[in-house]
Amino acid sequence: MEIIDASVNQNFHFEKPESVSSTKLKNLAEKSALSLGRITAERDVAVVSFRQDFLLNSNVESEDDRLVLAIEKRRKNDVDEFYVKTGLYAGRISYGDVLFNIKPDCSNALYEQMLNYANHIYIDKTEDNGERKDHSDFPLIEYLFLSSLQRASVMGLPQEYSKQRYHDIKVHGGLDIQNYIKKDFPFMGRISSQKNERHYVQCVVDVLFTALKACRGEIEKNFKRLNLIKNELNASYSGKFPSQQTILKAQTHRVLNNPMFADFKQTLKFAEIVIRHNAILPDAKDSAIASGYLLDVASLWEVYLEHLLQTRLDGWSVSAQEKINLYQDCFFKRENRPDFVLRKDDGSCIAVLDAKFKRMDGVYKKYSDVDREDLFQIHSYAGYYRERGVKDIRCGLIYPLSQKVLEKNQASLYGLTEEYRVHDGSKAKFMVDGIYKGMDDCSVLDSKYSVADAEDAFIERLKFFLNS
CATH class of the missing domain: 3.40.1350 (Trna Endonuclease; Chain: A, domain 1)
Known part of the structure; x- marks a missing residue:
């Protein structure tokens, strides 16, 4: 698959024609532009926005009409030139036989700072031991997932209470009256008891661990503190790839209503995109117009400035x-x-x-x-x-x-x-x-x-x- 690099809000005035082979671009130029409404109808394109009310302003175009990607042809000096026009969305999107890698029009340093602010991560930019981290080749959605997981897991992984039953020589918790009557007369040396115990939520564990495996190389390089979380997830992993139903169950689980684990709501959304992006979700479709993930950079810039103004x-x-x-x-x-x-x-x-x-x-x-x-x-x-x-x-x-x-x-x-x-x-x-x-x-x-x-x-x- 051919890869074309582009930047956010590119070729608004047709400044930069593409120098790559025009065969595939010619085919795409004959298709209509990809708008936000068109691609979000396909479940294989995930769009991350950091402000739900970002498009409420009636002075901007409607959400469905916002440009994501378009290939336009202009004829100059009897030669066809092809321009890749982009909107205010960064990410990776496969369209036709071309993979478009859309980056924000800024340094990686500023982009990383914006992402950290959006994830409520406020860190000293001075690196430990004088070592500078470089995320220039780091897929955007993996960075969002790992940084979000690192923040959300400060209080531990989501856990819930469930009733565990025992038939043992000693009492665990309290007497299980129902089973005691059924099983323990006459007394044979064992007694039925029950106890409420905390354990990790299985569907959440499966989704998080599957997403972590997809970006394991970056854990060792840039998120070493997540190795402990990875080991805990590995110990409780069911061994099954999560289906779409499992992912939905994890994202809507009642344990996330606990303020201690509320941050995992966003983490699990990022985890789903990571799993889809790495093509390991078993019920993903092959017939989509486009596939990939996008991030609303305009809302990211706005949220970043909001935090900066409020704190400074x-x-x-x-x-x-x-x-x-x-x-x-x-x-x-x-x-x-x-x-x-x-x-x-x-x-x-x-x-x-x-x-x-x-x-x-x-x-x-x-x-x-x-x-x-x-x-x-x-x-x-x-x-x-x-x-x-x-x-x-x-x-x-x-x-x-x-x-x-x-x-x-x-x-x-x-x-x-x-x-x-x-x-x-x-x-x-x-x-x-x-x-x-x-x-x-x-x-x-x-x-x-x-x-x-x-x-x-x-x-x-x-x-x-x-x-x-």
């Missing part, structure tokens, strides 16, 4: 996906949801920010990195809060940056100079900023600039913008 902005409260009702009593009413609404603790200022996982070079060019719709949307949010009487309003768009610092990235709202502004005592500012993403496929941003450095620099610039 002292004196501000951060609300995500706050509902805004426009023209509520009219037939053209709309419901909007800005990504983040920041409120100063003393109530003197409100800031509205939108997260955009798109390319940002910070230079003026033919095709601007700031989409027209994104620009109008964030300004409409600012106008809404100004109409509600907010005297000090800030708004901005947050991107993964191609350079460490953007020049000329802030201005008064709409860029109006003093002579054109209404002098009513109010203030309003707009900015475009973000976090330096580093070089693609690099395990660090650069030798002297870490992800933590990029985060610190962004937070400092944001604080200055909010308080100036």
